[in-house]
Amino acid sequence: MAEIRILPEQVVNQIAAGEVVERAASVLKELIENSLDAGATHINIVIKKHGRDLIQVVDDGGGMSRGDLHLAFERHATSKLTRVEDLHRIRTLGFRGEALPSIASVSYVEIRSAPRADGKATLLRIEAGNIVHEEPVAGPRGTSTSVHSLFFNTPARARFLKSDATELAHLVRVFKQYVLAYPEISWTFVHDETREYNLPSSSLLIRLEDLLGAGLAGKVLPLDFEAGGVRVSGVIGKPELARRSRGDQYLFLLRRPIQSGLLHSAVKAAMREQLDEGSWPFYAVFLDVEPVEVDVNVHPAKLEVRFADEKRVHAVLYRAVRNALPNQILDEPMGRGVGRDERVGFELSRRALAAVSQSEELRFAAEGAHLQETALREAREETPERALFRPAMFQVHGRYLISQISSGLAVIDQHAAHERVLFERAQRGFRERMFNSQQLLFPILLELNPEENAIFRELQADLAHLGFQIREFGVRTYSIESVPAGLKRASEANMVHAMIEEYTEFRRAEFAPRDALAASFACHAAIRSGDVLTPEEMSVLVDELFATQFPLTCPHGRPTVIHIKLSELDRRFKRSE
Amino acid sequence: MKFTASQSSLLAGLQPVAGIVPAKSPMPVLTHLLAEVSGNTLTVSATDLELSMETKVEVKGLKDGRALLPARKFLEEIREFPDVPITVEATESGRIKLGAEDKNYDLSGESVQNYPKVPSLEEKDMLVLERSRLRRMIGKVLFAVSRDELRPQLTGVYFKVSADEVRMVTTDGHRLVKIMQKHGGYKGEMHESIVPAKAMSTVARMCEREGDVHISFTPNQIGFRIGNTTLITKLIEGRYPNYEAVIPSENKNTLTLDLEQFHASVRRAAIVSNEISRQIRLKLRSDHLQVTVEDIEQGNEGQETVPCTYVGEPMDIGYNAGYVLDVLKQVDTPEVAFELGTPTSAGIVKPSEQEKDEDLLMLIMPVRLN
Numbered sequence: 012m013a014e015i016r017i018l019p020e021q022v023v024n025q026i027a028a029g030e031v032v033e034r035a036a037s038v039l040k041e042l043i044e045n046s047l048d049a050g051a052t053h054i055n056i057v058i059k060k061h062g063r064d065l066i067q068v069v070d071d072g073g074g075m076s077r078g079d080l081h082l083a084f085e086r087h088a089t090s091k092l093t094r095v096e097d098l099h100r101i102r103t104l105g106f107r108g109e110a111l112p113s114i115a116s117v118s119y120v121e122i123r124s125a126p127r128a129d130g131k132a133t134l135l136r137i138e139a140g141n142i143v144h145e146e147p148v149a150g151p152r153g154t155s156t157s158v159h160s161l162f163f164n165t166p167a168r169a170r171f172l173k174s175d176a177t178e179l180a181h182l183v184r185v186f187k188q189y190v191l192a193y194p195e196i197s198w199t200f201v202h203d204e205t206r207e208y209n210l211p212s213s214s215l216l217i218r219l220e221d222l223l224g225a226g227l228a229g230k231v232l233p234l235d236f237e238a239g240g241v242r243v244s245g246v247i248g249k250p251e252l253a254r255r256s257r258g259d260q261y262l263f264l265l266r267r268p269i270q271s272g273l274l275h276s277a278v279k280a281a282m283r284e285q286l287d288e289g290s291w292p293f294y295a296v297f298l299d300v301e302p303v304e305v306d307v308n309v310h311p312a313k314l315e316v317r318f319a320d321e322k323r324v325h326a327v328l329y330r331a332v333r334n335a336l337p338n339q340i341l342d343e344p345m346g347r348g349v350g351r352d353e354r355v356g357f358e359l360s361r362r363a364l365a366a367v368s369q370s371e372e373l374r375f376a377a378e379g380a381h382l383q384e385t386a387l388r389e390a391r392e393e394t395p396e397r398a399l400f401r402p403a404m405f406q407v408h409g410r411y412l413i414s415q416i417s418s419g420l421a422v423i424d425q426h427a428a429h430e431r432v433l434f435e436r437a438q439r440g441f442r443e444r445m446f447n448s449q450q451l452l453f454p455i456l457l458e459l460n461p462e463e464n465a466i467f468r469e470l471q472a473d474l475a476h477l478g479f480q481i482r483e484f485g486v487r488t489y490s491i492e493s494v495p496a497g498l499k500r501a502s503e504a505n506m507v508h509a510m511i512e513e514y515t516e517f518r519r520a521e522f523a524p525r526d527a528l529a530a531s532f533a534c535h536a537a538i539r540s541g542d543v544l545t546p547e548e549m550s551v552l553v554d555e556l557f558a559t560q561f562p563l564t565c566p567h568g569r570p571t572v573i574h575i576k577l578s579e580l581d582r583r584f585k586r587s588e
Numbered sequence: 589m590k591f592t593a594s595q596s597s598l599l600a601g602l603q604p605v606a607g608i609v610p611a612k613s614p615m616p617v618l619t620h621l622l623a624e625v626s627g628n629t630l631t632v633s634a635t636d637l638e639l640s641m642e643t644k645v646e647v648k649g650l651k652d653g654r655a656l657l658p659a660r661k662f663l664e665e666i667r668e669f670p671d672v673p674i675t676v677e678a679t680e681s682g683r684i685k686l687g688a689e690d691k692n693y694d695l696s697g698e699s700v701q702n703y704p705k706v707p708s709l710e711e712k713d714m715l716v717l718e719r720s721r722l723r724r725m726i727g728k729v730l731f732a733v734s735r736d737e738l739r740p741q742l743t744g745v746y747f748k749v750s751a752d753e754v755r756m757v758t759t760d761g762h763r764l765v766k767i768m769q770k771h772g773g774y775k776g777e778m779h780e781s782i783v784p785a786k787a788m789s790t791v792a793r794m795c796e797r798e799g800d801v802h803i804s805f806t807p808n809q810i811g812f813r814i815g816n817t818t819l820i821t822k823l824i825e826g827r828y829p830n831y832e833a834v835i836p837s838e839n840k841n842t843l844t845l846d847l848e849q850f851h852a853s854v855r856r857a858a859i860v861s862n863e864i865s866r867q868i869r870l871k872l873r874s875d876h877l878q879v880t881v882e883d884i885e886q887g888n889e890g891q892e893t894v895p896c897t898y899v900g901e902p903m904d905i906g907y908n909a910g911y912v913l914d915v916l917k918q919v920d921t922p923e924v925a926f927e928l929g930t931p932t933s934a935g936i937v938k939p940s941e942q943e944k945d946e947d948l949l950m951l952i953m954p955v956r957l958n
Binding site for chain 2: 450452453493
């Protein structure tokens, strides 16, 4: 039998290195963050052979004493955190204390550091995690870290490195992120003896021009917006800067470069009228939130963050970008709702904002918040001339509603749209007990197998919130005595049964229990494909859809509305104008 | 097949039958009318496989035979002709020629072999009713038919004939209508059927003019004959729910209202009711009724007081305004009478006085108020 042993420290470090140090760029990132945390004003970077031979970062920051240097190479020794509570209030960048030992465990590291400007520095050499040499040396204040022969002792990892060009691109990408985040710092970047970048301390706009080309400053719009504890600054590119491929999207949270598909979608959604399908807007967006609002302890590489209230950040970013864009013609499908009282619209936006903090909602549903706000703006713009053009809505194939909007056509999937409406109603129903029960003349018998019965037991109280009054009738047999009021098109006979099945599916997709119930209710209570709608019903449906928080997707995440631009129709009909 | 007939008689004969021809069908042949000339009689029939209809028109027969007429085009063409004798001929190659004077049209037809067999019905166990009576009954019950395909029995009209009465019941589980009519005498067996709603509404349309309607039964079909026109429909299989069991017998709270006044109140309240739940609230007190409505989502509300005679416990009861309006529409008397039990049990709605030989009763289930 194999003996169970405690792994030696060095192996632990190597394992951790697999998480933190994926490639040369990750090393650069960690070293830069250390320099920034040390309060550097000049950071010089030297790369050799695409990072395979050398990654060196030299700063003029605080530096470390001999004792601190030793500590720095012990895992989780970090000067930045002393208590667990500190994890929740992180303002510095490299807090995990994993970086240096992890890097050192897979390379040869030489580090020279001086805490004061007295010319006294300490030099350490570390091979595969072990300190092999130490001497006092002369040197300026600051730290110089050189990482040689990365992954020399983990050939598997070394093989994972992509081509030289790819590795260099990643290094440059990391560099660009930090130089944009810290324009007040002077940076240089030397690769194989060539000085690729020399960036003196400046402002963000000048840094953008230095980095990405002269004239750029004239092609961006400044962002300056704050709401709900979230501050948005930085710039977004005018549509002419949009590109077919990604690359120039920079997102910073507390000046830390992050990646967030959700926040990217907020920028894209806000600019959707300006952007062609599949093009990438340029932006360098800085978000500041209270550190307690963010969970950055997600991935060791710290690119992905988790917000306590993702939807609020999404909503604020959307608004910030929206505000920065010049006035534009906004278009949403025009149901009766656009003529609605503005007060109601404000009420809705306020409610939506309040509700977003109830963040049990689904991540993907967050796409495209705040449509009601633009519908509202449209309402304000409604003039008699516009009213003349207010179009009828058509139902086609008993499945889709088609409506003219100012820039083209909106096609709405009636089932998906109704699902979205009912989903949010059900969620509200749990909180507000707003569902009344339509009593039934003929109670519906519900017979369940043991598994279904177990699920049903869990759901019974919430089903009652939705308006289902269900009485026990026998062994795993129940009598449904009332259903939610106003569901005339739903099939009551097997609805609860079908909901139980669907509920299991949604739970498997990791919906929270009430969301799963709300979603399965919505799915089975919604009008179906094939239900013929009266004009009145269509207009009520569209109104209700655009009064929801996330009108663009159904609870399953499928779209509810497809927008076909007039320009696309023109193109396909080969009209030249 | 070839015949001549006046435009007006052809139109009058074909129009009702064409009414059941589906506009579109997975079987394109069903969008045609089957025409058969035998001597001086033209028989025109159509079917959607559930429902079929047949009528006979007197024509001047020129050549016996059968043909399929493209229903929509043929009828529209005939409609645009002046009222002159029109000659219709089916050629060997399956084309339909119609012409009068110097107007000649030539339509493409379908092969008559492809048309399904139109059912016929032996007229035994026949009930004779006045058309207006039948139409009235159907008109009173159709609104409560269910659209829930998963409970097919409720999508039809329960139709029962016994020795001295004919009865129809419909329900969608939220409301129910039962109407009974005494009849002159029926010698056949007792029959219970569930007739598809579409057939019933077609029958109601057929019953527009004066005269009798002859109704005949088989275990899985029912036929209605008016003059030369017969409608035969398949029945919905299954058992109709035990509706008698849900009609309360001890609803002690009685409410009598002026129909017009109450109807107008509910209409006003319905406008601001929630678009989905359509909920209104009736506050019953000994000397008056208050109708209130509140739509929290939209921020709308209202109330009004309706004079009434109420004998019973004071209570608040919620209803779907649409359901209340539906039942009120069926009442023809100046006053309407409610018999209520509790705020969560079925309420009975009746005209204050029944028509001669008729008994109309409606049930409406309340909405439980939170």
